[in-house]
Every structure is written in C-alpha cells, then in structure tokens.
Amino acid sequence: MKARHRRLALIAAGLAAVGGAAALILNAFQSNLVFFFTPTQIAAHEAPEGRSFRVGGLVQPGSLQRQPDGVTARFVVTDTARSIPVEYRGILPDLFKEGRGVVAQGSLGADGVFHATQVLAKHDENYMPPEAADAVARAHKAMEQSKRTLLEPK
C-alpha cells in the first residue's frame, strides 16, 4: 500500500507540474499575442487602444520625412483605401522604401499617430511582407464590393 500511495503522490505531483507549466505557457501566450490590423480597420476603430499591434501596407510615396534630430522618421502607411501616419525612432531597415510593403509594430497614440517600436521590411527586393500584401488585397476587394453595390441598383 505504501508504495502505491507514493506512486500516486508522484503521479499527482507530475500532473500538477505539467499543469502548472501548461498554465504558464498559455498565460504567456495569451498576453503576448500581437494582432494585425489594416489601415482600413484602424480607421474603423477596430484596433485596440493601449495595446501593441501590427499594421501593414504600402509606404505612401513622398510621405517619408526625417525629424530635425535625424533619427526620428515619419511616414504614412496605406492599403490604398485608407492610411495611417507612423512615427518611428531609429534606423529603418535596408529594404524600407516608399511605394514598397512594410509592417510596423507598436501602438496607436491618442493623436491618431501610430508609434512604431519596430519596422519590418523583408529580406528580398521582390518580396512583399504577407501582412502588407493582405492589407492591400483586402482594401481592393472592399473597394470592388462597394463599386458593385453602387452599380447594382441601376
């Protein structure tokens, strides 16, 4: 009996430990997920306030400006339907270019400016970040749908 009790206690302890680990992992997972929003969604106030998220789209041509300190950059990210101003302090990646795809991670300020803590452009000159491509594709689809709804009543 004694051996059996000990084994039961061991199994219980093992299960508790694994359960604890699972709880830890899922909790960390839950609180560290970063969601993605398109500029259109942000314009519709779907993006969370005060929580970090990602925005993707194209860098609007002619929108990149350097602040006088030389290190802070401002640019506009657009999905061709709506756009959002982004501010980033630091060095932009090599493949960051106006008219090209970009993904920024950060949070939305009360002033409507997206304060990025990280700006990603990917490794290859032909390559568009999938989030950015997705944002543009969704905007196109939405525009086509709205056109159709305008035409149909005729």
Added chain:
Amino acid sequence: MIPELGHFALIVALCIACVQAVVPLMGAQRGDPAWMALARPAAQGQFVFIAIAFGCLAWSFVSNDFSVLNVANNSNSTLPLRYRFAATWGSHEGSLLLWVFMLSLWMTAVSVFSRHLPAPMVARILSVMAMVSVGFLLFLLFTSNPFERLLPPAADGRDLNPLLQDPGMVVHPPMLYMGYVGFSVAFAFAVAALIGGRLDATWARWSRPWTTMAWAFLTVGIALGSGWAYYVLGWGGWWFWDPVENASFMPWLAGTALIHSLAVTEKRGGFKIWTVLLAIIAFSLSLLGTFLVRSGVLTSVHAFATDPRRGVFILAFLAIVIGSSLALFAWRAPRVGLGGAFALVSRESALLVNNVLLLVAAAAVLLGTLYPLFLDALGLGKISVGPPYFESVFVPLMTPAVFLMGIGPLARWKQDAPLDLLVRLKWAFGVAVVTAILLPLSLGRWTPLLGLGVLLAIWVIGSGFVNLRERLVQVRAAGGVTVLRALPQLPRGYWGMLLAHFGVGVFILGVTLVRGYEVEKDVRMNVGDTVAAGGYQFRLDGLSEVKGPNYEATRGLFSVTRGTRAVATLNPEKRLYTVQQMPMTIAAIDTGLTRDLYLSLGEPLRGGAWVVRVYHKPFVDWIWGGAFLMALGGLIALTDRRYRLARRERAPDAGPMPAAATQGTQ
C-alpha cells in the same frame, strides 16, 4: 551535359534507395544473410551517386553555366568563387540536394562504422534511412529539380541573395543539416529496435555516439546561424525567436533531451520507451523544421520561390513518417519494457525532470511557431507571437532545468540522500549566491533577473568543479596517484559532459550580461562628430566610396578611443549590390573577450550626415563561446574509450548475430 549527368545520377540513387529500403528489411525479417548484406553496398552506392549529382551542381555553379535555371537564379559571373560554390546550397533545390547528400553521408558512415553491430540491426537501420532518402529524392526529382534547364540560357545570373554572401553562410547550412539529418540515424536506430524488439543497454551504447555527434553539429549550426544574424543583419541581435530559428531550435531541445535519456538507457537500462519516443520526436521535429523552412509557409531569407506542390509534398511526407513511426511505436513499445526502478532523489529522476522540462520547452516553441500559421491557414486572422512570449516561457522553464543540471551529475544512480547532496553542493551554491549579488552590483546595476542569470551560470560551473574534485578524490583514493596523474584517467565521456555543462554556464552568463548592460544608440553623425557609449568614444573621421566585385559601397571611417588610448578603427559599410539593386548594411565589429564594439551605418541625411547605430555589447561572444563549448564537449565524449572498445570486442565474433536474428523474427 554535366547537369544531365547529375540528374541521371539522382535517378540512379533513387533506384538504389528503393531497393535498399525494402530488401535488407525483408532480409532481416526472414533471416536471410544475403539480403541483409545488400544494405551496406547499397548505402555506399547511393552515396557515390548523390555525391556525383552534388558535384555536377557545384560544377555548374562554379563554371557559371547559366543554362541551368538554378544557377541563373542564384549566381552571377561577378560573384567570388567561394560564394559561387556556396551558392550550390543557397537555393531551395540546392539545399535539398545538400540534405540528401548529408543523409547519404550519414548512411555511409553507419555502413562503415557498424561492423560490431548484428547484421539484422544494420540491415534495418540502413533500410529505414533509405526510406527517408526515397522520400527526399522523390521530392527533389518531382518538385525541385536542381538541374532544370533554362532555354534560352541567360546571359548572366541574377546573383546570390547578398545576405548569403558571407563566410558564415558557407559553413552554416552544411553544419545545420549534418545535425538535422544526423537525427535520422538515432531515428533509424529507434525504429530498427522497435521492429526487432531488441532494446537494451548495448543498443543505447551503439546509438549514443551517433546522436551525440548529430547534436554537436546541430549546436554548431545553430550557433553559426545566430552569429550570422548578429553581424550580417546589421542590427546587433543574435536571436529573434523567428520561426526559422525556432525550426532549428525545437530539434535541438528534443535532441538534448534524447542524449540525456540515452545516458540513462545505456548506464541503467532505464527510460527505454521514453528514449525511443524522443528519437522519433527529435527527427520528426527536424523534418518539421525542414518543412517550415522549405515549403514557403514561412517568409524569410530561407524561403524561396514558393510552389504549393512542394508544401503539400513535404506535409504528406511528414504525416507518413511521423504517423507510421508513432503507430509502430504504439504497437511495439510494450515489448520493449520499462527498465529499472529508481527513487525520488537519484540521478535518474533529475534527468527525467530535465527531459520533461526540455520537451515542454520544445512544445512551447512549437505552439508559438505553429499557432499563427494555423490561424492564417484557417483564415482566422493574422497574428504574430514575438520574443516576449518565448522569453516569459523560457526563463521559468529553464531555471529549474539549469538548477537540476548542478545536482544531476553529482547524484548517485538509483538513490541518493538529499541531505548528503546539500552538504556536497553547499560551496557551489554559496559561491553562486555571492557572485549573483556582487557581480551585477560591481557592474553598476542589480535586478532580480540579472541576479538569477548570474546565479544559474555560476551554479552550473561551480557544481561542475565540485563534481570534478570529487571524481579526482575517488581516483586518487583508488589508485594512490597525484591529481595530475588522476586527471587523464577520467573517461572522455565524463570530460565531455563537464565541458558541455560549463558551456551552458558560459552561455547563460553571456546572455545575462549582454541583456543587462548593453548600450545602444542611434545618432546623427557628421564627419568629426564623437559619440560615447559604454566608456568608449566613437569618432567619425571620414567617409569614402568603395567599389567591390559585385557591389558599390559607402564606407565610414571611425576611430574608437577609451580615455586617451586608441582602441580600434572600425569601417562599417552601406553596400548596394548592383545586380539585384539590393542595399545591405555591413556592420563593423571590434571583438573582445569582455565586450564587442559594434557600428553600423543607417542612412544618409541631408548635409553629408549619416544615421549611425552604436552598440557596446559586454560579453556577447560568450554566447557563441558557450555553444561551441557544448559542441566540443559532445565531440570529446564521442572519443570515449568504451565506444572504441565495444567495436573492437565485437568485431571478430559473429556470435550474437544468429541469436539477434532469431530474436528479430520472433
């Protein structure tokens, strides 16, 4: 002509692999020595033909044969010779060819260094490896033919991705693949044992050196990849928890668990089923890593032109390999037996808990890597899981694991007295606590996390020394020799373990100190400006234009001083690779034992100024130093006497063969 020859060699290799996958296995089941004997020549023949194919592709790259699509897409006549050669595995097709080449290399190694193994065992192992080979050869030939022609031929190639034009990248893929593919040997051993129903301490002794070797290669491969990210991506990070990195890290975690579990199986005959399961998991994760990186589900420097057929093929292959090996496991594992019992406080339980923690960590990485992919595939939205998740999971999981690393090697097998262990380890713990308080304070800042990191690192190293001292005392007491005489008497396997564990300590120290004390500055600099970071002054002396073989660059001329003493001159570059019109940041790093000075050029501003990123990174090189110590420990353990003895003892007598053969056909 050469590419067709290579293509043909691959087809021949596939035919051989098909035969090798079936005939020796059936021979082992029927107890037919002739059929079993086919395994070795088949493996070596496969190697010869795959080597020919690989040589043909390398030749096409080196000789600038732009009529081959793969070459035209990934090379250029201005590319330096060493990168033209490395471009052989710089593309999707080429890297898969490298994968199969490595597999045939391991197969040949098994066929040569297995004279001491019973014939049915060898036959089964090589058959299982051939099955894996068939899968990959089919994949190569049907979806990713590296020898596809381009008609009409291109005048010149589109160049290798500039990010890959780096010496580290010449070595990183072969090392990583040696590790990935090396786990196929452990996998084949496990499956062969399941089929044969023979799984004991001798089996563990056979498969242990193979697994350790694969693990050491994987460790080096990952460290090289991380080092590449550090100095080539130009932004000073060494690990990003990028899915591609995770893909190589998961098999490493499972492999680490496996080499420890194998130790128990060899020494105590325990953990048998667990070891087999781990071998299957480690190789499955290697395959999953290949799938993630090669199928194009992940977007990174590793993902090439995506073709949905490829993803589907690898996914199907993955399902077959994992599904059938797990089914075999479920069917045969009960025959294998559990192994000896042990008490709560013993080396076995320390190793078991470590195993579980490593596997839970691997599962956590798997969740963070796959969940976003699942959501995306199901159209439920795009999310990303960043470093904060992985860090908040890894610290609490690895803390007890590293703590047990100090205790496990000192604990006795089967049972130990907890109080006794406490007394033996009190010095190591005391030193660790004192260092954890004083070292961060002397460096200027103390936080709980910094203290914890230093504590764990010193604990691992300190308990290693306690362990070494105890062993020396034992040897001396037994043989009455001096310490210097006693040192070489300790087995190599023991030295390897000690060194690898020291490596973990060094690694943790490096990670802790660089995270705690690094200084990063993004500044605008004109010629003549000075910036201070970490007690060093960085002065921009001038800028110059440079022309390389396939790029143009702006080079910054910086001088670094500390007080009045000149420390280094650093020349970071901003390159534009002309063929792909791709800009690249080439960082300049002054490496030192206690710190790296790291400079990279951002972008030009109006008036000739540049945005410059300046880093002072204390102890960052200890990260890779620790990883290389781990790998070195693995390699030293491989040279242990008992592996050579086992081979010599077994070689002449064919005694166990018939016995094992009958066992296999039961």
